[in-house]
Amino acid sequence: MDRRNFLRTAGGLALGSLAWASLGCDRPEASSTAGGSRRLERIGLQLYTVRTLMEQDVPRTLEQVAQLGYREVEFAGYYNYTPQELRQMLDQLELSAPATHVPFQMLEENLSALLEAAHTLGHRYVIVPWLPPEQRQTIDDYRRWAERFNRWGEACKAANVQFAYHNHDFEFARIGDQVPYDVLLAETDPELVKMELDLYWITYAGFDPLVYFQQHPGRFPLCHVKDMTADRQMVDVGQGTIDFVKIFAQAAGVQLQHYFVEHDQPADPLASIRRSYEYLSQLTF
Template sequence: MMRKRIFEDSVLSRRNFIVGGSLATTAVLAGCGQPQAVTSAAQPVPGIQLYTVREPMARNMAGTLARIAEIGYKEVEFAGYFDKSPAEVRAILSDTGLAAPSTHVGHDVIRDNPGPAIEAGAEVGHDWLVLNWLAPDQRETIDQYKRWAEVMNRFGEQARAAGMKAAWHNHDFELMPIDGTVPLDILMEECDPDLVKFELDLFWAEKAGTDILALLARDPDRFTMCHVKDMDESGNMADVGTGVIDFRSIFASDVSRFQHFFIERDDAARPFKTAAVGHATLDNVLQAVSESRQ
């Protein structure tokens, strides 16, 4: 189907995008200084995954992050550093008043050479290093997922040694059975809960037909972050608040323990509009949930 091809192109583009950013980061690590953590907001606030605004970021990172801050965002999640050094990224974040608690990291980097990404993450001030996606040839069998759980446990130990934490970001394929077994079940069983958490992408979970609250209820504290991504009635991506996903019901549930909420739309034609609409929606939802719990 054309829709499937669009989604495959989306995640392939993300993979190439992040690998490019990781290579650029590796080249500049020699000049990194002593890391100092950038603190995140104490209360949940709307954040944004910067893949949503990747084209403006590539042209002008400082200007783009300034606009993101003007919209009202306090937190951002990176997916590559756009040929900037970690020190440069940190300085821009300081200038704009933004915190960057998380970044996505390519699966091949995590498996083959995680050291530079860990050093860069510490320099920028991230709390979380998140596996972004698995290539199709890396997710054909359950045994492959078991091996990836081993990779993530090792990566989690390395991240913890540097003062950070590791997490896994899902798409729909982790939630679709392979020979009767759901890959995410294997990841939850095989990954050490003290070393590897999960960033739940709500769009991809919905697309896979997952009962999101039932998934969260299995181990609420394992799901520390989420991608707030909406779906239209045809199953395509939509600006947050214009689609069919009931974010308020999810976030108001007792099994929702998310610490960070990142708006995202992979195919945003007008990325700053997407960012503004998403921020307004998520801000209202989080405030309503907070008030209901008082």
């Protein structure tokens, strides 16, 4: 349950001479039922979903994303464009980019450049999406990560940016009698370290996102909206079994603000994000 391939795309973070390989992850997705009268105001997209298109033509891909109705995007690499160039594209398309995924090495080695890019692009959240397997074998390993998260969170806060962490399923695989994700929550400062909850991965691991919302209000300002079949395969949002109505109805009261559609391995990226958007745009809760 704690095995997943972390995929690397061919993109790059262009910050002067600084090159950066963009990051992603592989997972499954969800479904829902009719709800109340509320709707999602701004539906976002994790651009890793359309990475094969981004690698070919970033401006055209962003244009297609906006044409489908998405209003927010979350970056996972800048594909050798400068932050200034990307910001111009976003502004022309009336898109915002409140968040980005970055490799943890970036925070250690090029923090000032990363924060400068974040300010240019309007990122309010800088998110680490993955921990290497060799550095998460023990609970003490996770405690060390918590220390680093706090340190990075303090540095980001000083620059008016929020640090956050994105989960997979491996954080929920018990080590002894402890759940590593609970250790990360307990040993990080809630003001310095927020969490982006991947609704597919936490469900895949057999845990309930609503329990975490209840126990840690305010810790989850962002989520990945991904759907999963009964046999735990990833599918377009609305094609699986995750009850988004129930999740979103409660999330509205715990400060969840950003909802990013994601599919790690879509057969047809544009068709996938279109189906997910159409489902979410009609969803009431």
